[in-house]
Amino acid sequence: MYGMIHRGIRSMVQDKLGEDAWFALEQKIGIGPTELLTGMVYDDTMTIAIISEAAARLNLTTSESLFEFGRYWIEYASRGSLASAMDLTGHDLVSFISNLDRLHLSVGMAMPGSRLPNFNVVLSEPGFLKVEYHSQRTGLENFVSGLFYGLIERFGLIGEVAIADSATCNAVFEIRYKDGHA
Ligand code: HEM
Known part of the structure; x- marks a missing residue:
């Protein structure tokens, strides 16, 4: 999926667990800022790997983590540059x-x-x-x-x-x- 989605997941992890938790996640699955470029398309396996690793750190199943990310995305898109499209x-x-x-x-x-x-x-x-x-x-x-x-x-x-x-x-x-x- 587009890097924009990965940035949303990063924001959720940072909000819920702090900056260090995101760094640890990046290290664990071997990604870095290159996997977070808003306008780049990445293979869905990477998106799912990020969600699954976020789930493990949030103490959630992957399904629960997908639900939480959906819920978070609405709040995330309601601020910043995506807010007017939502409105x-x-x-x-x-x-x-x-x-x-x-x-x-x-x-x-x-x-x-x-x-x-x-x-x-x-x-x-x-x-x-x-x-x-x-x-x-x-x-x-x-x-x-x-x-x-x-x-x-x-x-x-x-x-x-x-x-x-x-x-x-x-x-x-x-x-x-x-x-x-x-
Ligand atoms: C400003 C708000 C939004 C933006 C900028 C946005 C943008 C995107 C982008 C870039 C993707 C990934 C597409 C890809 O990489 O192939 C995506 C996927 C998706 N979006 Fe949105 N979206 C927004 C709001 C929403 C809302 C409000 C919903 C539903 C309530 C929604 C439902 C989905 C779903 C379910 C997917 C997964 C793709 C799939 O099912 O195949 N999005 N969106």
Whole structure:
């Protein structure tokens, strides 16, 4: 994946465990600043190696670490240079998720070789959303759950995310939510 994603994982590890923990992780899997160049594409095996090593240090399974990183990514993208793209995507959960492809399309134009996912809202009722996820990759369902959970938090809601169905490169998510202030 793009180095931008590796930088996000580094930021999560630094925030949760400190600078030294990140240096130790780099040493363990033999990477350095060259693997963190925002505009470079790296093999997914490297991305997964970084996530797995982060998991070990955070005392999480790889699935839990993917979830936590998804959740973290929303907060991370909400600050700094990615904040305006996030703000433009939507001001509530339903419109934001409906516009996810547009968000990726705009960032993807400047990222040749990126393999971005597609999302499709198939059912939207008060407090409930059903979303299809299509990807050229496998095994990222927990990352997607974490991302949706992060969005629930971003919009001041409380709720839960369930994987209703999962097949190679496709999954269906059910999101139940309610107002966090009610
Ligand atoms: C400003 C915000 C965002 C930026 C800049 C961004 C950018 C990217 C980039 C660069 C990749 C890696 C593509 C590759 O290397 O092939 C990626 C992957 C991904 N993004 Fe985003 N993204 C953003 C927000 C989101 C949000 C809000 C979601 C979902 C709620 C999301 C879901 C995903 C998923 C699931 C992947 C993994 C790729 C796959 O499934 O095949 N992204 N994104």
